[in-house]
Amino acid sequence: EVQLLESGGGLVQPGGSLRLSCVASGFTFSSYAMSWVRQAPGKGLEWVSAVSGSGGSAYYADSVKGRFTISRDNSKNTLYLQMNNLRAEDTAVYYCAKDDSWGQGALVTVSS
């Protein structure tokens, strides 16, 4: 059974940083591209970033380009999202996603 477990969410001040982690199990992690998708309170889904299975290619939404960095450690079956220079509009539940499976989400709140 595929499992994706996010951690690292929390409250951070504007301009601050946070790193999300997603530990994967139940599939060959290195064989799959992985994504981060977020959902602001009461809003729709927004794709944030994706990384290839090898980690060699990364893609970003314009809204986070230059501030967020996606990475993965295939030896640890773990996906990361480093978020810098956070803004109030980054407040959302962040989901780790494989093509057909999603984690339960991690809440990130950016507020002073």
Added chain:
Amino acid sequence: DIQLTQSPSFLSASVGDRVTITCRASQGISSYLAWYQQKPGKAPKFLIYAASTLQSGVPSRFSGSGSETEFTLTISSLQPEDFATYYCQQLNSYPLTFGGGTKVEVK
């Protein structure tokens, strides 16, 4: 970037109704489209990929069709557990994008 426009944004329906949701892409995306169902406080559930292929375990009352710029998700006979918000997502090119969502409510 490819924009996805879902319609309607809200839909009121009754149990047993046939429901159709449309997703239009701003440019051709072949069949690189997926559909998700989301219930309040839960992660989205993967329903359909490649525009029309039902994910394992998804009831056969769900179906998808379309290609290039126009796609539909149909629920043939709405069940109580189907009241939720539905999203389309294009997987043709980065940045991947979602439609704005369609909330299916009880009439």
